Amino acid sequence: MMIDTENLTRKFGSLTAVENLSLHVDEGEVFGFLGPNGAGKTTTVRMLCCLIPKTSGEAKIGGYDIGNETDQKNIRKIIGLLPENVGLYDDLSAYRNLDVYGRLYKQAEGLRRERIEYFLKLLGLWEKKDVAVGTFSKGMKQKLAIARALLHDPKVLFLDEPTANLDPETSKTVRDFILELKKEKRTIFLNTHNLDEAERVCDRVGIMKTKLIAVGTIEKLRESLTGRKTVVQVNHLDEQIIASVEKLGLKSIETVDDNKLVIEVNDPDKENPDIVEAIVSVGGRVQFVTGASPTLEDIYLKLVRG
Amino acid sequence: MDLANAWTIASKDFSIFRKKKSVLYSLIALPLFVSIGLPAFIQILITRPRIPVGTIELFLNSFSFLFIVIGVFLPVTLASYSIVGEKIEKNLEPLLSTPMTDGEFLLGKTLAAFLPALASTYGGAAIFMTLMDVVTHSRLGYFFPNWNMAVILLLTVPLVCLFSVEANIIISSRINDIRAATQLGSLLAIPFGVIYVMFEINFLHLNIGSLLLICAVVTVADLVFIYLTKVIFRREEILTKWR
Numbered sequence: 235m236m237i238d239t240e241n242l243t244r245k246f247g248s249l250t251a252v253e254n255l256s257l258h259v260d261e262g263e264v265f266g267f268l269g270p271n272g273a274g275k276t277t278t279v280r281m282l283c284c285l286i287p288k289t290s291g292e293a294k295i296g297g298y299d300i301g302n303e304t305d306q307k308n309i310r311k312i313i314g315l316l317p318e319n320v321g322l323y324d325d326l327s328a329y330r331n332l333d334v335y336g337r338l339y340k341q342a343e344g345l346r347r348e349r350i351e352y353f354l355k356l357l358g359l360w361e362k363k364d365v366a367v368g369t370f371s372k373g374m375k376q377k378l379a380i381a382r383a384l385l386h387d388p389k390v391l392f393l394d395e396p397t398a399n400l401d402p403e404t405s406k407t408v409r410d411f412i413l414e415l416k417k418e419k420r421t422i423f424l425n426t427h428n429l430d431e432a433e434r435v436c437d438r439v440g441i442m443k444t445k446l447i448a449v450g451t452i453e454k455l456r457e458s459l460t461g462r463k464t465v466v467q468v469n470h471l472d473e474q475i476i477a478s479v480e481k482l483g484l485k486s487i488e489t490v491d492d493n494k495l496v497i498e499v500n501d502p503d504k505e506n507p508d509i510v511e512a513i514v515s516v517g518g519r520v521q522f523v524t525g526a527s528p529t530l531e532d533i534y535l536k537l538v539r540g
Numbered sequence: 541m542d543l544a545n546a547w548t549i550a551s552k553d554f555s556i557f558r559k560k561k562s563v564l565y566s567l568i569a570l571p572l573f574v575s576i577g578l579p580a581f582i583q584i585l586i587t588r589p590r591i592p593v594g595t596i597e598l599f600l601n602s603f604s605f606l607f608i609v610i611g612v613f614l615p616v617t618l619a620s621y622s623i624v625g626e627k628i629e630k631n632l633e634p635l636l637s638t639p640m641t642d643g644e645f646l647l648g649k650t651l652a653a654f655l656p657a658l659a660s661t662y663g664g665a666a667i668f669m670t671l672m673d674v675v676t677h678s679r680l681g682y683f684f685p686n687w688n689m690a691v692i693l694l695l696t697v698p699l700v701c702l703f704s705v706e707a708n709i710i711i712s713s714r715i716n717d718i719r720a721a722t723q724l725g726s727l728l729a730i731p732f733g734v735i736y737v738m739f740e741i742n743f744l745h746l747n748i749g750s751l752l753l754i755c756a757v758v759t760v761a762d763l764v765f766i767y768l769t770k771v772i773f774r775r776e777e778i779l780t781k782w783r
Contacts, residue, residue, distance in 0.1 A: 246780070283637045286776045310639040321631030323552070325559040330552075337548040338638040366559070382634065 235294075236261045236390055236421040237282065242291035244277050251277040253445045254291065259438075261389075262419035264412070266426060266436035270538055273442045275425045276318065279392050282423070284309050296389055311339070314388035318395045318425075320379035324368030328359055328378055331367055332385055339386035353381035357411070373404030380411060391415065394425040409435060429530045439530070441537050448537050455533050463526040464506055466495045469519045478512040496526065541647070545640045549648025550655070553622050557656065566617040567656055571610055571664025578603050579671035586679060593679055600672060600680075601746045602739040604689050607665050608754075609732045611697040612704045614657035616725035619708035622652045624718045636775050646709075646773040653705045661697050665689070691751045699758045704728055706765035713772050 237259035244252040252274040259265045269275050280286045282295060284306040296312050298305035322331050329350060336346035354360040357377040367375060376396065383391060396412065397405040405428075412435050415422060426432050432439050433452055440449040448455055468475060471493050479487055484505065485498040499505045502525055510520055528536075557563045582599065585591055626632050636645070669684035676683055708725040715721045735754070738744040772778075 280633075280779065284775075285633065285636055285779055307639050307641075310637060313637065315634055315637040317630075317633040317637075319630035319633070321629065321634045323556060323631060324629060325556045326552070330555060334548060334552045335634075335638065338545055338635075338640050340639075379634070 235259070236263070237265070237293075237295055237423060239282075239293040240291055242278070242281065242293045243289050244274070244281055244286070245289045250444060252281070255442075255446050257440060257446060257449065259421060259423060261421055263437045264416050264422040264424060264435055266424045266432035266439035267442060268426060268429065268432055268439055268534060269442035270427075274444050275442055276394060278442070279315070279394055279423065279425055283313055283315050283392055311386070312389045314383035314386065314391045316379050316383045316391070316393045316396055318398065320375050322367045322375055322379060322382070325366060327364045328354060328367055328370070329363040331378065332382055335382050335385055341386060349385050349387075350381075353384060357381055371404075373400055373407065376400060376404065376408055377411075380408065384415075388420075390421045390423065392423045392425075395427065396424070397426070397428055397431060405431075429534055433530045441534060443538055448533075452530055452533070455530075456527055462499055462502055463528070464497045464499050464502055464509065465490075465524050465526045466497065466509060466513065467521040467523075468493055468495070468513060469521055471495065471518075474516045475513050475518045478516045478518075479509060482508055482512055484509075493521075541641065541643055543644075543647075545644040546647035546651060549640070549645060550651035553649070553652035554656070556625065557618065557621065557652075560621065563617055563621055567614060567660045570613060571660050572667075574603075574606055574610060575664040575666075575668035576671065578606075578668065579675045582672065583675045586675060596676060596679060597683070598742070600676065600683055601688060602736065603668075603672075604692055605736050605739055605746055607661055607668070607692055608696050608700055609729055609736055610664065611657065611661050611700040612729045612732050613726065614660055615653040615701055615704040616708055616728070617722050618653035618656055619649075619705050620712050620718050620721035620725060622649050623709055623712035624715060624721050627712075627716060628718070632778055636778065642773050642775060643770075646769060649709060650702075650705050650769075653708070654701050657701050657705070658698060661701070662693065665693055665697075687748060688746060688751065691748055691755075695755050696751055696758070699755055699762060700732065702762050703758050703765065706762065706769050709769050710765065710772065713778075 235258050237257065239255050239257045242252060242255040242257075243250065255278060267275050267278065277286070281288050281300060282293060284300050288301060293300045295309045298308045298312075300306065300309060323334075326334075332350045332353070333346065336350065341349065351360065354363050357380070359374060359378060359381075362370070362374070367378065370378065380396070383393075393412070397408050400408065409431055412422065412424070416435065424432065424436060436452070438449065438451050439455070441447050450458070471489060476487065476489065476495070479495060479497065482505070485500070488496040490496055497509060506523060510523060513520055582596065585599070586596065626635070669689065673682050673684050704725070707728055708721070711724050712721045715724065735744065739746045744750060
């Protein structure tokens, strides 16, 4: 297990930012950490990166305890952090920005040069290696900040809103890069508001609102939290059809666009034929029947809004 | 403590200072003005035959004290840029997530403001002493270097530089605007300016004893400020309270 927390809590005075967070992330897993603003996502990352101390609870990164001073130095050696604000030195060149970090991570000169060259070439920034970062676009800066976080080959990568404020094309580049990292079996802890991004790249997600309110694969969250839905389209929807379906005693029935019924079902194989029969029995003409699974956004909103 | 980490932080700041013209000008202008302007003033004065040798010596002695004022003044801009600049560009978070310790970071920041200020003060003093000797040699012989200047440059200036650096780090930790931090930091030079005026009007005498007394007071202030910077230089303070 690469990240392991047990009842991790952080308070700022009377405000509880993170409450009893118990979380386990395996080696090589991409874990999405979702939640609204002020949910405690950044505070969690800061605690896990040993930037701020915990108030109570336990947390280990790669087996090292975040509350132990000797372990903290070891944790900092094995993690890479891309904060929400990239925090690059605008007056320095791309190369020099990375060189400063390579030195702080005690990389030998030869290896440092090699790694900087590798990442700048990989991210298409090699031609601009001597250019001041202040002249870079947001996307270029984001890519450089990712290179900085990876320069020392960390076992765990913390990415805090890596595609926030980026245009769609650059977002895609960054997302594709995360997918590449996933192939390398690197553990990635991804803080994001972007549910589409989480759905595409994460193995599991956790939804946070000061407390961890749900955790699991997106598929499991779908099943456990929202059940399954059947969509039936008829040529004309009337009161008789609705009444006939309601008699089946199903969980919930919604009408959409004047000709669709969205029905929450427990067992589609058994209940869908009954639904069709109920509609046909009152003269309804069924155009199609399909299953509908909720998106991550549906799950997220349901949980966050309580 | 890993001095290489502190040096990485300091040398990174030197690279940034080299790109900032305003920082470079502030580092060069004042020492150059004093080291060339004052010998020029004495040159004009010395051409008057009625000026007694004792008066010229008095001037030269009190002018020496100006390098202490310069030593307080020069680190102000450097320390402000070094700390406030990091806050404005929001690059503290990734920097503090590296294995570097808080103490190494603080030492790096101290060196970044201390060394250029000290070097510039010494450079200005070297030009000042050379030009003054050229100008006054016919009346005074070789006036510089002398013991007063030796104590000023080797003891007092490093101590006041450190005083200024630490005080400005504390000021900069609470302020988010480089100009405001610089203006506030400049106020540190006022007590030393007052002492200079006292020497100039002969209210105090500039000698080894008075210089050592100043050194003792500044050393105590240095120790207090070093303690305070250590208190505020904790990762959590920096990330959550440095606004």
